[in-house]
Amino acid sequence: MEVDIGNALGSVATPGVSRGSLERLDERVADAHERIEAGIGDREHGYAALALPETADPDAIRAAVDPIDCDTLLVVGIGGSALGAATIADALDLDIDVHTLDNVDPDHTRTLLDSLDLSRTALHVVSRSGTTAETLANFLVAREAMESAGVDWTERTLVTTGEEGNLRGLAERHDLPALDVPAGVPGRFSALSTVALPVAALGGGDVEGLLAGAGAEAEGLTGSLFESPAYAYGATTYALAQRGWRVNAMMPYAESLETFAEWFAQLWAESLGKEGVGQLPARALGATDQHSQLQLYRAGPRDAMVSLVRPRERGDVSIPETDLEGLSYLGGSSLGELLDAEFEATEASLAAAGRPNVRVEIDRVDAHELGGLLYGMEAACVLAGELYLVPTFTQPAVEWGKRAARGLLGGGEFEEAAAVEEKERLVVD
Template sequence: MHLDVGNALASVAKPGVTEAALERLDARVALAHERIEQGRTAHEHGYEALNLPQRTDAAEIRDAVSSLTDAEAVLTVGIGGSALGAATISTALGIENAYVLDNVDPEHTSAVLDNLPLDKTAVNVVSRSGTTVETLATFLIVRDAMETAGVDWASRTLVTTGDEGPLRELANAYDLPTLKVPDGVPGRFSALSAVGLVPAAIMGGDIEGVLEGGRDAMESLSGSLFDSPAYAYGAIAYALDLRGARINAMVPYAEALEPFAEWFAQLWAESLGKDGMGQTPVRALGATDQHSQLQLYRAGPNDKLVTLVRPRDREDREIPETDAEELAYLSGNSLGDLLDAEFRATEASLAAANQPNVRIELDRVDAEGIGNLLYQMEAACVLAGELYGVETFTQPAVEWGKRAARGLLGGGDFEEAQAVADKEPYWIQ
């Protein structure tokens, strides 16, 4: 990963960070790096995520999915970190027919199932606890659909879960192939494990390359933000947040990276949004959202960091010549040229309006590239968490909602459910 922070410096942006402030912040980064390395070495909860590129066994994953590699489609049933990493990796690798059910919207669930060749679909069910209500409810529907279609669901299903719980019991009862959610790794940090790699492995994707990219990124971490793009990004985002850039707009300029922006949003929000702190991540897509959100980013409040992401190398397509005089300037150009011009124009436009922005470049959107990018962003997030002083690897606010929903469904007696029931509506209609 290559990082350009020039447009986030105080000489360009308001808010911005002075070079002197970066030098002072670097001392804190060094201390944070020591803590991160200590956590990794001791395999502490959360910090263990940064060991995944070395710890994950691609051969074990290949062996577990071997009975499913005849599939024409793969359907991942999970939610949040149990699905977003898989979607990000599969899309970046150009894998077609990889679907995700990560929302309990009944119409969408039915539409996906109605359009899948269920007898040729591999089902990948992911839940660490095996009790995630959305995942279990959706899987029951998927299983019922397969049975109704006369498909032996057990022969088409793989489970990725923890050592205990309903999914583990189900896998044991039906002798399903299983993989383990790694210990000590929160779901949103688990992309570089079986949690994120199974769909790609089933469809023949280069999961070894993804892990190699992660290992390369791991070796780039150092005790200085000036030598580590991951730490530099985490430190710059943190510093700008304190100076008023409370929103972080993640804007990839590649369709294959659109799921990455969604993955990043969960990582950044769930990890850092604590104790009244944390940047709010938003998602956009270049060049599409130049025609919508850019108006706000450039002319709205100076409360945003815009993160622009692009590959340095990509496949291209020439723009055909035309007799239309007003389009003559397109002659000899390609869609890649146009997208590059849009990218640089957006970057310059933001800088001209003093809106802080940074540029992230990866060599290309491929296995190594996406593995590297995911790891770098995870390391950036962990570093930012150290600087904020928050519990990066917990999500207590999410757990409140889970308990409330379960109580409303009759799954137990939870005071959070009572708080929902006590709400007094004030309708205007």
């Protein structure tokens, strides 16, 4: 992963970050790096995620998926229990179709299950606690659909969960293959673990390549933002947020990385959005959203930075010659050349308007580079959390909503549920 922060500098963006400010900030980065290194070494909660390239066990993952033969994998989870797998599946050329049940919209769940050949579908059910309401509800629905179709769900289900909980008990009762969620790793940081790597293992993907790419990025973490791409990204986004750029639009220029932007949105929002600080992550896709969102980022409120991501190498498609008036310039070029021109034009357009943007490049979209990109963004997020002085690995606002929903469903007495009845109403019909 390479990061170019030139268009975030004060010579381009208004307001931007001066080189002197970055040099002063680098002293804090050095201190934060020491804290991060110690946390990794001690496998502290959260920091343990950055040790995954070393601690993940590809052999255990392959052993767990070995009994399962499928054409389609249905990942049943929510948030970090599904987004990492979806990102890997969409980015890599796997041998199986992958779908996720990461919401409890009944229309979507029924439509998806009805569309699948359940006799050739496997389930990967992911919940650290084993009690996640949305995940367990979708699993029960999917299990019933399999039973109704005459399919033995016990032969087609893999579980990733904690040492205790309902899901662990179910796995033991039915002798299901089960993997342990990694200790001390929050779900949104778990893409390089037993939570998401089984999708690659089942689909013939390069699990070792993902971890090797992450490991290479880990080796590049130093005590300076001028030497570490991950820290350059984390520190620069922090510095821009301090100057009022409170939106971070993640805009990959590759269809295969569209879900990566969704994964990034959870990572950035849930980790850093605390105590009145953080950045609002927006999801965009180049070049598609040049025709929609870019208008806002270039000419709207001065609060949005843009992160532009692209692979340097990709497959290509030639554009045929044409005699259509005004389009002859396209003939003889390619879609790849056009996409690169769109990327660079967007970058220049934002810079010309004084809007900060950061370029993130990988060599290509493959397992090694994807592993590095995922790890790099996780490390950037951890560093940003250190600079914001927030508890990066907690999510109290999310837990509040979970308790309220559980109370409404009769899952216990939770004072948060009472707030639903106290809602202020002004209905216009």
